[in-house]
Amino acid sequence: MELAANKELYQVYASSYFDKIMPELSAYLDKGIIEACNFFELDHIKKLKVYLYDNAEEYQKLFKTLYPLNGIAGCFGYEDVKIYADLNKIDKHRLFTCILHELTHVIYRNYIQEKGINNRIVWFDEGLASFLSGEKNALIDNDRLKEFIEIKISGENKEIPKISYLHKHGTNYGEFVDAKTNKYNGYDWSYLMIRYLIETLSKKELNKLMRSKQSILDIEGTITNDTYNYFTKKVKTK
Structure with a gap:
């Protein structure tokens, strides 16, 4: 896994498996993260990190997902998100929205949600x-x-x-x-x-x-x- 994209608001780490969709992904995240920040009325956030996995077995072992992978899965940490995707099973747009979905969780929890481990609804x-x-x-x-x-x-x-x-x-x-x-x-x-x-x-x-x-x-x-x-x-x- 290598640094595949390095932008002002985020970094993407991924294997070469995702190279072909990286330009479109970057464009989607550029727009989507700014729109999320505008919605939450945030002027600044810390740089987010995205980790993309293409090995289902590795992902399941590392993160023990609650739901079946079915070609895609996502989870989020404090400043990063981890996504599994099989581009032979899902449309690339599904991957883009999955990443932004998980990033929205991070932004909401870190900057908007009432502080405290038990305050997530x-x-x-x-x-x-x-x-x-x-x-x-x-x-x-x-x-x-x-x-x-x-x-x-x-x-x-x-x-x-x-x-x-x-x-x-x-x-x-x-x-x-x-x-x-x-x-x-x-x-x-x-x-x-x-x-x-x-x-x-x-x-x-x-x-x-x-x-x-x-x-x-x-x-x-x-x-x-x-x-x-x-x-x-x-x-x-x-």
């Missing part, structure tokens, strides 16, 4: 990362959003998860991703809840909310139902 953090990474940008289109809501959120066998389910990563019913019965997916719900807050709160209100664990907990009693009602109405009235 998983759904809130994951929702911000999903929103700012660009991974769900296709849902800006109302037709795509309508299809997403009808299949992933209000479709057959789907349910509104208890907010407590979205506090802990895992793949069982009652944890973040219900891979057993497929009644909900915490990543989908987290994105929608953050988008709901962004679309309905003032910037001042959102900035205050992002910085206070208690303020986030205070909205949890209604956030899932409010989000469901907001988006099911939104896609029906367009």
Whole structure:
């Protein structure tokens, strides 16, 4: 693994396996990190580090991921992120958004989230990362959003998860991703809840909310139902 990109805001360490996508990746991160900093109203951050792995066995051994790799996986530390990707199994854009997703976690925790090891609210953090990474940008289109809501959120066998389910990563019913019965997916719900807050709160209100664990907990009693009602109405009235 060698230094593959060295920019003002980040460094990328990777094997030659990733050389062919490095120019496009750099362009995506250049734009995405600045947009994330602007969203959080940050003038300066410490340089971030990205480590890219192309060996699934090595990655699994080092980081013991909770979810199946399926061609890509990511995790984050205090100032760095570690990503596994198989470019034969995933689109390169999926890699770009995965990296920015994990970097958003780092930026939010280090500069915005209320300080303290126990102050992370998983759904809130994951929702911000999903929103700012660009991974769900296709849902800006109302037709795509309508299809997403009808299949992933209000479709057959789907349910509104208890907010407590979205506090802990895992793949069982009652944890973040219900891979057993497929009644909900915490990543989908987290994105929608953050988008709901962004679309309905003032910037001042959102900035205050992002910085206070208690303020986030205070909205949890209604956030899932409010989000469901907001988006099911939104896609029906367009």
